[in-house]
Amino acid sequence: xxxxxxxxxxxxxxxxxxxxxxxxxxxxxxxxxxxxxxxxxxxxxxxxxxxxxxxxxxxxxxxxxxxxxxxxxxxxxxxxxxxxxxxxxxxxxxxxxxxxxxxxxxxxxxxxxxxxxxxxxxxxxxxxxxxxxxxxxxxxxxxxxxxxxxxxxxxxxxxxxxxxxxxxxxxxxxxxxxxxxxxxxxxxxxxxxxxxxxxxxxxxxxxxxxxxxxxxxxxxxxxxxxxxxxxxxxxxxxxxxxxxxxxxxxxxxxxxxxxxxxxxxxxxxxxxxxxxxxxxxxxxxxxxxxxxxxxxxxxxxxxxxxxxx
Amino acid sequence: xxxxxxxxxxxxxxxxxxxxxxxxxxxxxxxxxxxxxxxxxxxxxxxxxxxxxxxxxxxxxxxxxxxxxxxxxxxxxxxxxxxxxxxxxxxxxxxxxxxxxxxxxxxxxxxxxxxxxxxxxxxxxxxxxxxxxxxxxxxxxxxxxxxxxxxxxxxxxxxxxxxxxxxxxxxxxxxxxxxxxxxxxxxxxxxxxxxxxxxxxxxxxxxxxxxxxxxxxxxxxxxxxxxxxxxxxxxxxxxxxxxxxxxxxxxxxxxxxxxxxxxxxxxxxxxxxxxxxxxxxxxxxxxxxxxxxxxxxxxxxxxxxxxxx
DNA sequence: TTGTACGCGTTATCAG
DNA sequence: CTGATAACGCGTACAA
Numbered sequence: 001x002x003x004x005x006x007x008x009x010x011x012x013x014x015x016x017x018x019x020x021x022x023x024x025x026x027x028x029x030x031x032x033x034x035x036x037x038x039x040x041x042x043x044x045x046x047x048x049x050x051x052x053x054x055x056x057x058x059x060x061x062x063x064x065x066x067x068x069x070x071x072x073x074x075x076x077x078x079x080x081x082x083x084x085x086x087x088x089x090x091x092x093x094x095x096x097x098x099x100x101x102x103x104x105x106x107x108x109x110x111x112x113x114x115x116x117x118x119x120x121x122x123x124x125x126x127x128x129x130x131x132x133x134x135x136x137x138x139x140x141x142x143x144x145x146x147x148x149x150x151x152x153x154x155x156x157x158x159x160x161x162x163x164x165x166x167x168x169x170x171x172x173x174x175x176x177x178x179x180x181x182x183x184x185x186x187x188x189x190x191x192x193x194x195x196x197x198x199x200x201x202x203x204x205x206x207x208x209x210x211x212x213x214x215x216x217x218x219x220x221x222x223x224x225x226x227x228x229x230x231x232x233x234x235x236x237x238x239x240x241x242x243x244x245x246x247x248x249x250x251x252x253x254x255x256x257x258x259x260x261x262x263x264x265x266x267x268x269x270x271x272x273x274x275x276x277x278x279x280x281x282x283x284x285x286x287x288x289x290x291x292x293x294x295x296x297x298x299x300x301x302x303x304x305x306x307x308x309x
Numbered sequence: 310x311x312x313x314x315x316x317x318x319x320x321x322x323x324x325x326x327x328x329x330x331x332x333x334x335x336x337x338x339x340x341x342x343x344x345x346x347x348x349x350x351x352x353x354x355x356x357x358x359x360x361x362x363x364x365x366x367x368x369x370x371x372x373x374x375x376x377x378x379x380x381x382x383x384x385x386x387x388x389x390x391x392x393x394x395x396x397x398x399x400x401x402x403x404x405x406x407x408x409x410x411x412x413x414x415x416x417x418x419x420x421x422x423x424x425x426x427x428x429x430x431x432x433x434x435x436x437x438x439x440x441x442x443x444x445x446x447x448x449x450x451x452x453x454x455x456x457x458x459x460x461x462x463x464x465x466x467x468x469x470x471x472x473x474x475x476x477x478x479x480x481x482x483x484x485x486x487x488x489x490x491x492x493x494x495x496x497x498x499x500x501x502x503x504x505x506x507x508x509x510x511x512x513x514x515x516x517x518x519x520x521x522x523x524x525x526x527x528x529x530x531x532x533x534x535x536x537x538x539x540x541x542x543x544x545x546x547x548x549x550x551x552x553x554x555x556x557x558x559x560x561x562x563x564x565x566x567x568x569x570x571x572x573x574x575x576x577x578x579x580x581x582x583x584x585x586x587x588x589x590x591x592x593x594x595x596x597x598x599x600x601x602x603x604x605x606x607x608x609x610x611x612x613x614x615x616x617x618x
Numbered sequence: 619t620t621g622t623a624c625g626c627g628t629t630a631t632c633a634g
Numbered sequence: 635c636t637g638a639t640a641a642c643g644c645g646t647a648c649a650a
């Protein structure tokens with residue numbers, strides 16, 4: 001294993017100088033910086049995290065806590081995980097995945113949390129930095145701008161000639177669900193259109209049953225709170241003989257995986273997981289550096305499929 | 310931070326004794342062991358991984374390399390990841406997720422690899438232990454017993470009165486795909502039934518088109534190589550007016566997520582990811598301890614849904 | 619059976 | 635601007 005000392009010898013300097021070139025290059029003369037960089041390349045040196053960790057009293061390891069029921073884990077977590085790991089690696093950190101509510105501080109510098117419910121937030125006041133995926137008032141969080149997302153969806157349907165736009169929401173009292181519904185309602189108000197909103201559990205069958213019961217007239221648009229609900233709405237519409245995308249238009253929310261499985265493919269409000277992951281890591285690193293940070297909202301993207309014009 | 314030294318002081322021994330209690334308790338008298346354990350509990354001591362890593366010239370970090378295209382990532386990777394992380398943590402190891410073909414050895418003791426294709430295997434002869442998810446002859450791997458899985462599925466359909474059982478396989482030349490087809494073929498031969506096998510790309514639409522074209526007679530059973538193909542077969546069967554589970558029966562393969570989304574829910578051969586993860590970690594740890602190990606096959610489980618009797 | 623001395627790779631501190 | 639020294643927490647080798 002190539003160590004600082006090896007580099008120091010071939011560059012004919014002390015190992016402290018090498019360390020400084022890596023961490024505080026502004027304190028080293030340009031000449032020597034070049035010699036050292038040369039030696040680093042020659043020997044293929046890479047910093048040893050254990051050594052840094054010991055010297056800096058850090059662990060260079062972040063816990064990602066997944067609080068959703070493991071049976072319910074949405075596929076987009078695999079994506080989020082990969083994006084987070086990439087972002088953290090750029091800072092020399094490792095990601096450790098967990099799925100319990102212990103928040104064990106062992107060998108960890110900070111926490112990233114996903115799927116937290118209201119009942120978890122007391123446990124989230126920890127002596128180390130925490131960044132949450134999903135809005136949590138009073139805590140540092142990153143989230144898609146849910147209201148803007150459904151507003152975009154609603155407006156898109158209105159502008160594409162659907163005279164009647166309804167909303168399939170979630171029957172849970174969580175901020176993201178409320179915000180998604182708000183986006184729909186405000187847009188309808190803005191256009192002076194009548195609001196028709198329902199709240200369901202997040203499963204396909206619930207949506208299928210409801211839409212079948214309602215039997216929407218041709219020209220109806222449906223904005224849903226999740227791609228899963230949209231899938232159910234699509235199925236029901238097909239059974240009712242409504243044809244996409246002229247007689248009926250449906251827009252989902254999430255856009256990670258499910259929307260590609262459906263036929264027709266689903267138009268959806270896509271959460272930009274790469275941006276979300278980078279933002280979460282940015283806020284975490286800032287906190288680790290002692291800076292004060294504020295929560296951020298990320299604007300989602302409308303991805304057009306065949307369930308709308 | 311509580312260190313070995315702190316424990317040593319409150320237990321009135323040297324820190325080496327504490328270290329021994331943790332790593333080689335058989336070398337310490339019972340009396341002192343108890344004192345030390347007491348002190349550990351009192352102070353809430355936990356080993357510092359960086360210290361261990363430095364002393365042991367290890368990193369206590371394993372790279373998980375995900376070689377599938379990120380856009381194609383199947384939801385079960387999220388589950389596999391969590392199971393792997395759990396298993397590794399019991400050994401004091403961390404999991405680092407990667408998705409490039411670099412196999413960068415930096416700060417890593419070994420590799421776990423998933424989604425490797427034939428073309429990757431040269432790159433997999435590394436100077437550190439490697440365990441692969443998915444059978445790779447000549448390398449250490451853990452895989453579901455694919456042939457047994459499709460054999461179970463085929464036999465189940467035969468035994469539930471389906472007179473004609475066909476197979477929807479994958480048109481790729483990878484061992485897992487070949488083995489799944491073999492399980493079907495051998496079972497059909499065993500029962501003296503005629504073989505009818507097709508090979509498709511792994512997407513729902515391909516399966517839908519094929520089944521629509523074939524227009525299977527009532528009494529047909531379909532074994533598929535993946536849940537995605539099964540989803541397509543379900544959709545086509547419904548369009549053809551065949552009713553589940555009497556006129557037609559369909560069994561998928563994977564059983565992580567998709568099978569719950571379909572209606573009817575899908576009977577599937579479920580890969581036991583927890584067992585697979587534990588086995589992978591077991592083989593990895595054995596290799597890190599210098600032992601010689603052999604690949605293992607894990608028997609999958611038949612999970613009954615509503616797409617079969 | 620227990621303790622002492624040293625080294626692992628890195629960085630902060632202080633001296634030059 | 636650069637170097638020597640000590641320290642981080644732990645484990646091996648050796649001594650007692």
